[in-house]
Amino acid sequence: MRKELKEYNFDWMLWNAFASAARLKSGTEKEYQNTLKYIPYFKGVVEPIMECGEPGRKFLEMSAKYLENIVHAKERGFKTAVTTFCFSPAIFYAMDIIPVGLEVISVMMTFTYKRGTADFLDFCNEAGFTETSCSSQRGTIGAYLAGVGAEIDLIVTDSPGVCDTNANAFAFASAYLDKPFFQLDMPPDLTGERSDEYHREDYKALIKFLEEHTGKKLEPEKLKACLDELQKQDNIIAELEEMARIIPSPIPVVYNLFVYASRFLFAGMPECTLVLESMLKNASENAALKRPGLKSGREKIRAFFCYIDHYAQNLQLWQMLEREEISYCGNILSRLWAENVPHVKEYGKEEAAYSVDTASIDSMINTLAGINSRMPMIKSIRGPYDAPNMWLEDTLALAKMYSTDVIVYNGTPGCRNTWGMVKLLARDTEAAGYPTYIMYSDAFDERVQSWEATEERFLEFLKVRRII
């Protein structure tokens, strides 16, 4: 790893970058414009986010706060836990533990730095972790393995059996850093008393693990407060989802990212609610004025991403969607399975949804288990015994509901979970009448394929299939 990367902690630098960015609009417009000149790369992220107005500023503030929490955890007396985007952080917040979500931090770095997480990806290999693993964990874990991040206390994941590549990253980190490690398992079924019982016992073991390593008992009232806040967030997201059905969509393209990132960072915390409320306000105004969320004011087509986005520097995916006047109908990261979201009702999937029940500690644990077993990778990609075609069914249902013109998959063989199945998925979505594009690119590592090449092939696809 390059020597200069060891000079400062990466998360400290990232925190400073986001904290400064969030304050950029505090002065005059002239000051803002002048400052942008000094951040030639990062301004590609800052500008489009700030152009969103209040939601953008709040989003940057929230991102900065998340990083600040990590950087200052020790001096403030908190423990830190490395975790995954498939794991709702609400339980950590309820137990005063600072979550360190590997994938979301990788996205932040990929957005921000010209070289993205390249050096840390490579450090993982130096340390002995396989180069064929998923880059989303590797980008950030590499920094922690190299000792250039905040101190990590615990490692907690829920991906074994769901995405073993993901789970391996946590197992490796635990062994390399010699840190306590807990893995929640997923039972073979999504629903049913047998699964609920399995989850409850597993969660109780997790809580015991967390209590043991933090020296603090779980306070049911704190957990209730988090879940009440989470319920509020779910309600707002349900409203945003409902509005996304309007043609043209009043939802700006970048809101999808804001929704899922906010949940991954601060589910159950007011920081997330503030961003969501601000988005809801703006989107409602757009809807009332029949104004599209696209800056050009024109919606040519609507695209649904059946997996994740591409996080190349400068929000290039979102900028392309804006430029080409493509409304973004979201991806699987932004879809939650609360009982009140539109797609649950529309497709009669009530049995697969979760509800928030704060009546007792057991019901709250059931709620947490319900949320976690319906997190993006877990719900859509896994395919449990009682819903083996979940990814396809969800994709088709959502594509239909949001009147999408094209379905896009973005990934590489690095994502064994999806790459192994995506061609069959595309075969079936095509058969159902949706042009489906398999975008070959690593969302976190531009060295696999540059965004420019990825974009060119995607636009060619739209042209060839006469979609645009």
Added chain:
Amino acid sequence: MITAGIDVGSLTSKAVIMKDGKILSSIILKSKPRPWESADLAINGVLEKTGLSMKDINCCVGTGYGRDKIPFIHQARSEIACHAKGARWLMPSARTVIDIGGQDCKVMKLDEKGEMVKFITNDKCASGTGRFLEVMAKAMGVELSELGELSARSKNPVTLASACTVWAQADVIQHLNEMIPIEDIAAGINNAMASRVATLVSSIGIEKEVCMTGGVAKNSGVVSSLEKTLGIRIKKIRRDDPQLAGAIGAANYAETLLNGGKI
């Protein structure tokens, strides 16, 4: 109506000049590091052959990796579109076009009107591209153009341990050191190449007629190995050099532009 098409590829640059749908002249050159240098050389070379000058060209369309950097073109068009268009001109009955270029491989499906309806490109890897063959030919000390002929004489083709270019090259050197007949090594190389491409072709679905464009189309060893692997006949392009498909397609697009069409 005189049109020009220029295809600045990663390994070679091609240019054609067409008049009323017929090729007046063409050229294939090694690409220079800068696309505009390659484009200048190609256009000047092809103009020289005809005695025409740039001002005689009514419209010029560019394609290939360096297309956006060609200063004298009227419009740029993607390689996929140009190769499909060019293949259609070269073989009007073609429905499946396999194009193996210097650093990529694409398969395109055309409808009965010659419109492209589907395409697939290789992932980032040199194996399955012209570059793979070039590296292997160099390792064997033979000309690239000899590979096809050599492999036709093979009695017992070797199996390369990996389709990765670097590892395959190590294998080739190993086989040479073991005094394996050069024909068998050449056939092994062509088979390795064909098997990579066959996977891509099969995944998009084959529809007759099938033709091949790009420089590798001139390697009879790869073509015959592909035919065997896929169990199909690949119709040979005879109208002109299959390596010119991209440039021809670009010139065709130039004609469409001149006729007031949108490309």
